[in-house]
Amino acid sequence: MASKSPFRNSNSNHQKRDEDQSLLPKDEDCLFLNVYVPVSQFEDDTGNNNDTDSGGFPVVVWIHGGGYNRGSAANSSIPNTTGSYDGEDLLRISNDRAIVVVIQYRLGLFGFLAGETIKNDGSLNAGLLDQQFALQWVQQHISKFGGDPNRVVIWGESAGAGSVLNHIIANNGRTDPPLFIGGISSSMFLPSYYPYNDDIPETIYNEVVDQTNCTNSQDTLSCLRNTDVALLSAANIQISAAAFLGTFAFGPVVDGSYIAQRPSELLAEGHLNKVQKVLAISNAFEGTMFIDPNVTSLTEFVKSLFPTLSEETVTDVVETYSRSNSTADTSVFGIAAQIYGESTFICPTYYLLDAFQGLSYKGLFAIPPAFHEDDVFYYFTSLNRSSPPVYNNTDFDKAFSQSFLAFATSEELNPNDKIDENILPEWPLWNGSAVNDMPQEMLFNRTEDFKPVVQVFVTDEDLLRRCGFWRSITAKTSQ
Numbered sequence: 001m002a003s004k005s006p007f008r009n010s011n012s013n014h015q016k017r018d019e020d021q022s023l024l025p026k027d028e029d030c031l032f033l034n035v036y037v038p039v040s041q042f043e044d045d046t047g048n049n050n051d052t053d054s055g056g057f058p059v060v061v062w063i064h065g066g067g068y069n070r071g072s073a074a075n076s077s078i079p080n081t082t083g084s085y086d087g088e089d090l091l092r093i094s095n096d097r098a099i100v101v102v103i104q105y106r107l108g109l110f111g112f113l114a115g116e117t118i119k120n121d122g123s124l125n126a127g128l129l130d131q132q133f134a135l136q137w138v139q140q141h142i143s144k145f146g147g148d149p150n151r152v153v154i155w156g157e158s159a160g161a162g163s164v165l166n167h168i169i170a171n172n173g174r175t176d177p178p179l180f181i182g183g184i185s186s187s188m189f190l191p192s193y194y195p196y197n198d199d200i201p202e203t204i205y206n207e208v209v210d211q212t213n214c215t216n217s218q219d220t221l222s223c224l225r226n227t228d229v230a231l232l233s234a235a236n237i238q239i240s241a242a243a244f245l246g247t248f249a250f251g252p253v254v255d256g257s258y259i260a261q262r263p264s265e266l267l268a269e270g271h272l273n274k275v276q277k278v279l280a281i282s283n284a285f286e287g288t289m290f291i292d293p294n295v296t297s298l299t300e301f302v303k304s305l306f307p308t309l310s311e312e313t314v315t316d317v318v319e320t321y322s323r324s325n326s327t328a329d330t331s332v333f334g335i336a337a338q339i340y341g342e343s344t345f346i347c348p349t350y351y352l353l354d355a356f357q358g359l360s361y362k363g364l365f366a367i368p369p370a371f372h373e374d375d376v377f378y379y380f381t382s383l384n385r386s387s388p389p390v391y392n393n394t395d396f397d398k399a400f401s402q403s404f405l406a407f408a409t410s411e412e413l414n415p416n417d418k419i420d421e422n423i424l425p426e427w428p429l430w431n432g433s434a435v436n437d438m439p440q441e442m443l444f445n446r447t448e449d450f451k452p453v454v455q456v457f458v459t460d461e462d463l464l465r466r467c468g469f470w471r472s473i474t475a476k477t478s479q
Helices: 087-093 108-112 116-121 126-145 159-173 199-211 220-225 229-242 263-268 298-305 311-322 332-355 374-378 394-409 461-472
Strands: 033-036 057-063 099-103 147-157 182-186 277-283 360-365 440-446 452-458
Touching: 033 087, 033 126, 057 087, 057 126, 057 159, 057 394, 087 099, 087 394, 099 126, 108 126, 108 229, 116 199, 116 220, 126 147, 126 159, 147 159, 147 394, 159 182, 159 263, 159 332, 182 394, 199 220, 199 229, 263 332, 277 332, 277 374, 277 394, 298 311, 298 332, 311 332, 311 461, 332 360, 332 461, 360 394, 374 394, 394 440, 394 452
Parallel strands: 057 099, 057 147, 147 182, 182 277, 277 360, 360 440
Antiparallel strands: 033 099, 440 452
């Protein structure tokens, strides 16, 4: 059995995490949400707000990413990026056919500190409960803004997409009343979900206690609650920075109630809330940005990524990818990036899709370099970074970014109900129109001479085979 420490080995030559401290949470005072309403629809002819219980405009709720540890509505979690998650961007793409709500939630140790002590006298997965509270608020109040509480679609990227998954499986699939009817997943993040009292969450809890000088307290949780927020924030930063590059110290755990079992287990057993359809997008090279450029050993990399794996299973992972011809980059770095991207983002997306066979759509974003988060700039156009440049093509923009809003605003949750005429061909349902028993998805790419490529393709069989391998060991990876 590999070491179960969640932190980097002090003797390791792995790159130190470069944390942008401005993106890390400073306190718990973050439970705000922003509501964006088309001006033309906010008031009726008499100047009165629409306050009906049914009818009104479809609602899109955005959940930001950041590994459950960083980011906010006002500051994206994307490195070297300025701007906010501006709901007006989505309003514009929808041609003012939707209401947009951008939410926030507690992060890091403020939102995801776990352990037996928290279970006994606190709230596990507090950040997810914040999100649920925001969705309940939308149900109760969005009609006052002209929105239809019966047409809410939740959308997130990375950990935000992981949050979409969490709400689909929340409460063992018995959330009542229902909080949304559809989900959009952009680069869904599925790290290890340890039991709340596993050695790893307990180790992290004890580290927080130690760094906040609460070790000698008879009631460590009471001590933490009375600790100055600046000291808690400092501990959050230090512990987050000590995690193995590509992993995050704080995140969701299996708590036996809100997250009743491992997510892949709940999906496979059909413990799903009443969701009509799902649309999911992956990026071609999800894992690249999470890999230490100095990585030299695939075995040590896999051990650090999944510290609960046995030596035998670690060997199986390394052999599965070492003999694969699926990546042009056969260096240790290239294979490590593929392992990370497929195990944590790409394959879990297929687990979600398979739980909604015939009721889901799959897309692949491949505009070079197609790294994790590169797609976000095509729908949140107010975000800005200097590199890589966004592919500026009107035909592509309409086909890609409008697909999400077409799905959310369609009464049937169908991306083929186009907002504007565009080059998107008929988008098949996942497994709904299989070719030779192979499912199809939509490719969003460009040619070398910068012409848009938007077309249906058959999902790579070798990729699905590798995903089958990861699916077979989810109990061991705690996913």
